[in-house]
Amino acid sequence: xxxxxxxxKEQVLQARESGHKLNIVGGGTKAFMGREADTDAGTxxxxxxxxxxxxxxxxxxxxxxxxxxxxxxxxxxxxxxxxLHFEPPHFGAASTIGGTLACNLSGPGRPWAGxxxxxxxxxxxxxxxxxxxxxxxxxxxxxAGYDVSRLQAGALGTLGVITxxxxxxxxxxxxxxTLVQEMGMDEVVHYMNxxxxxxxxxxxxxxxxxxxxxxxxGAKSGVEATAEKWSGxxxxxxxxxxxxxxxMRHEFFAGNDVPxxxxxxGSTAATPKLEGNWFIDWAxxxxxxxxxxxxxxxxxxxxxxxxxxxxxxxxxxxxxVMHHQPEALKGIQRRIxxxxxxxxxxxxxxxxxxx
Amino acid sequence: xxxxxxxxxxxxxxxxxxxxDPDYVITDDExxxxxxxxxxSMYCEMPLLVVxxxxxxxxxxxxxxxxxxxxxxxxxxxxTGLSAGAMPNKEGVVLSLAKFNRIVEIDPLARTxxxxxxxxxxxxxxxxxxxxxxxxxxxxxxxxxxxxxNVAENSGGVHCLKYGLTVHNILSVEMVTAExxxxxxxxxxxxxxxMDLLALMTGSEGLLGVVTEVKVKLLPKPEVAQVxxxxxxxxxxxxxxxxxxxxxxxxxxxxEMMDGHAIIAADDFAQAGYPRDAKAxxxxxxxxxxxxxxxxxxxxxxxxxxxxxxxxxxxQSEEERALLWKGRKSAFPAVGxxxxxxxxxxxxxxxxxxxxxxxxxxKMSEEFGLRVANVFHAGDGNLHPLILFDANVPGxxxxxxxxxxxxxxxxxxxxxxxxxEHGVGVEKIRQMAVQFNDEELQQxxxxxxxxxxxxxxxxxxxxxxxRFCQEYRSLEHKQHTHEHTEAAHG
Numbered sequence: 001x002x003x004x005x006x007x008x009k010e011q012v013l014q015a016r017e018s019g020h021k022l023n024i025v026g027g028g029t030k031a032f033m034g035r036e037a038d039t040d041a042g043t044x045x046x047x048x049x050x051x052x053x054x055x056x057x058x059x060x061x062x063x064x065x066x067x068x069x070x071x072x073x074x075x076x077x078x079x080x081x082x083x084l085h086f087e088p089p090h091f092g093a094a095s096t097i098g099g100t101l102a103c104n105l106s107g108p109g110r111p112w113a114g115x116x117x118x119x120x121x122x123x124x125x126x127x128x129x130x131x132x133x134x135x136x137x138x139x140x141x142x143x144a145g146y147d148v149s150r151l152q153a154g155a156l157g158t159l160g161v162i163t164x165x166x167x168x169x170x171x172x173x174x175x176x177x178t179l180v181q182e183m184g185m186d187e188v189v190h191y192m193n194x195x196x197x198x199x200x201x202x203x204x205x206x207x208x209x210x211x212x213x214x215x216x217x218g219a220k221s222g223v224e225a226t227a228e229k230w231s232g233x234x235x236x237x238x239x240x241x242x243x244x245x246x247x248m249r250h251e252f253f254a255g256n257d258v259p260x261x262x263x264x265x266g267s268t269a270a271t272p273k274l275e276g277n278w279f280i281d282w283a284x285x286x287x288x289x290x291x292x293x294x295x296x297x298x299x300x301x302x303x304x305x306x307x308x309x310x311x312x313x314x315x316x317x318x319x320x321v322m323h324h325q326p327e328a329l330k331g332i333q334r335r336i337x338x339x340x341x342x343x344x345x346x347x348x349x350x351x352x353x354x355x
Numbered sequence: 356x357x358x359x360x361x362x363x364x365x366x367x368x369x370x371x372x373x374x375x376d377p378d379y380v381i382t383d384d385e386x387x388x389x390x391x392x393x394x395x396s397m398y399c400e401m402p403l404l405v406v407x408x409x410x411x412x413x414x415x416x417x418x419x420x421x422x423x424x425x426x427x428x429x430x431x432x433x434x435t436g437l438s439a440g441a442m443p444n445k446e447g448v449v450l451s452l453a454k455f456n457r458i459v460e461i462d463p464l465a466r467t468x469x470x471x472x473x474x475x476x477x478x479x480x481x482x483x484x485x486x487x488x489x490x491x492x493x494x495x496x497x498x499x500x501x502x503x504x505n506v507a508e509n510s511g512g513v514h515c516l517k518y519g520l521t522v523h524n525i526l527s528v529e530m531v532t533a534e535x536x537x538x539x540x541x542x543x544x545x546x547x548x549x550m551d552l553l554a555l556m557t558g559s560e561g562l563l564g565v566v567t568e569v570k571v572k573l574l575p576k577p578e579v580a581q582v583x584x585x586x587x588x589x590x591x592x593x594x595x596x597x598x599x600x601x602x603x604x605x606x607x608x609x610x611e612m613m614d615g616h617a618i619i620a621a622d623d624f625a626q627a628g629y630p631r632d633a634k635a636x637x638x639x640x641x642x643x644x645x646x647x648x649x650x651x652x653x654x655x656x657x658x659x660x661x662x663x664x665x666x667x668x669x670x671q672s673e674e675e676r677a678l679l680w681k682g683r684k685s686a687f688p689a690v691g692x693x694x695x696x697x698x699x700x701x702x703x704x705x706x707x708x709x710x711x712x713x714x715x716x717x718k719m720s721e722e723f724g725l726r727v728a729n730v731f732h733a734g735d736g737n738l739h740p741l742i743l744f745d746a747n748v749p750g751x752x753x754x755x756x757x758x759x760x761x762x763x764x765x766x767x768x769x770x771x772x773x774x775x776e777h778g779v780g781v782e783k784i785r786q787m788a789v790q791f792n793d794e795e796l797q798q799x800x801x802x803x804x805x806x807x808x809x810x811x812x813x814x815x816x817x818x819x820x821x822r823f824c825q826e827y828r829s830l831e832h833k834q835h836t837h838e839h840t841e842a843a844h845g
Contacts, residue, residue: 056705058602058706059705080602081604111545114523117551127798131798133794135795137703138770139704140515140737141515141737141776143509143775144772144773144779146555146803148798148802150555151555153551154546154548155550193465193466196466197487199487201644219646222643222645225644225646265542266543267465267466268464285544286544306542306543307547322548322549328536328538329538336802351549351550
């Protein structure tokens, strides 16, 4: 547990002065994400900037240094019967909260419990001028100033070094139960959305290998009453199954030979007709695809489904890996980058080739 | 900020009338009068002119003309805002989105609604009700306020703790940029690629773009909702009970608190049967499936009794639930009856500070010689102190403002913020210097410039010019409390 923010700041100032670039690294478990890192750039290691700064269970608010491992945070919360509701994937014991926010990664409960971005209340950020700034706060509602905290979600560290995060935490559900049944891919999207439209305690819905899995969680009586009304077998190892999904350790995700694509699309959209395998999560909003192909060839399918596609893991990472942006939005994002990091120090080219 | 406009009022009006129905290019003072302020009527300004375009293309053309001529543009929804965010600029155009009032599409299976920005908040839930769905955020102005304004202010309401703010309940917005381009930020999917511009747009108070369409998420209407009312004989116990419920693992659909002054005013007005001798009253609504609500209501009653509630009452019917809420919902007009004028503040504090802040506020009330009643969203620590005053008494409004400033500064001192849901606008622009330092404020200005290089969108709102901040901070008792938080009062 250490506060190395001063050291980080000096490294940024040094890089700025000497014209060097910096790759920001936390636990190093998400190196596979984004475009290939600039090999000429130095490393800014945030992994040692760790520790829980403030935690008031009654407030449902946690403030933590960005390099703190997810496992440490979750262990502390568990002592108070609380959790990170967005179920962050752990890609290894070293996965940190800062990296999770920068990559905007959330688990199977996301459509109901919200994403990591949704739970963020405030951050401290080192910008490219070496200024250590504070945005947002430690309270549930705060509309003073622009929402710079949530802007970082998905920016892959291109706007600065997240050093501290305040976020909302939630009580662990008192009970949970998983229902599983066989279903074809063509009918499952409608089924999952219909279930999600019912006022029942559903907290996850996914489909893989011809089976649909629904998780119910909350007050025990409500969970059990719903399970009795809905079809499907109660799964013995439900919690284990969702943990595998959350950490992407389910066998669907195994191996690196076939690229893994992430389609973020309308929940009811028809699944694109492509050569390969699908894993449908988030009641249809997130669909994982394993198959060869190029980004530009997959984009029309994602657009037709109301969303975007990105190359999540594997494949060619020298070209673009994120869905193409229209010119006007490119212009805005370039200028935002310039507003935070005028010398283009942080994670150059990691998000887009032009950023 | 903007430079002097390069075009006269008459020239501008003529240019607009070439593509907008001339009746909706308003230039005379009498017709423009209703636009001089929003819900924060203490701040008024007459605009140069008002336009009411009907199509996105017209909005684009308005923006291009204004951008080329450095004419300020203030976008306006229903004008219910409470921080003067829609107050006109005297050299600028008020761009009213009132004609964009169509619900474009509701998709019951996907649980989404596509809306033009001028659709009223309540109208979304009314239309979605036929599918058993509703829209989560419910600001108290929901009968009148519009979804475009909700995006601009990141509006909340009574149900935020459980269902989130506007930022959590929208999928995408289509907007016209300062330069006149139409862009869509967000998509039908969740968590798209790259920087989260949707979050940045939400709550940006009309400084970054003009929203022309919004896609929102809808929620299934809970099977049951019940409310537990608990009275306490002191505010400390009431404040502790708020934390007690939450640490018990119950996330109420709504958790509201009133102080003694508000209890009596609201009960006089609504005859809700509130405990009139209580010093704090909590309304805790639990919603969900029948079984879940049954379980949680029993637990909530027990928690309140254990924590010293002097009265506990649970609604047994929809009528009783509505009655208990009626007092809370009419608390503002109820307080309005006991005073010629009132000023509604909006700050957020950590919940554990509720009792301390209320006690301090009572002391300040004596110091300033002004009464204050408190009605607030206790679940998320969002205070709405109502300062009672009489605008006809010389100097009383100035004293009210000074009292209000002290309250906001106290919110920052205890680790909170100067606005939970009303926005900064003009009203709280000076207090931005208390919550943020110059480097942070400059970063906000730089973000603004990324969207609006010429600085035409709602200039002078939201983020103060740095030269004013030094002055404000250097005033006596206004120490910059930035590196504060826990230390503030031990």
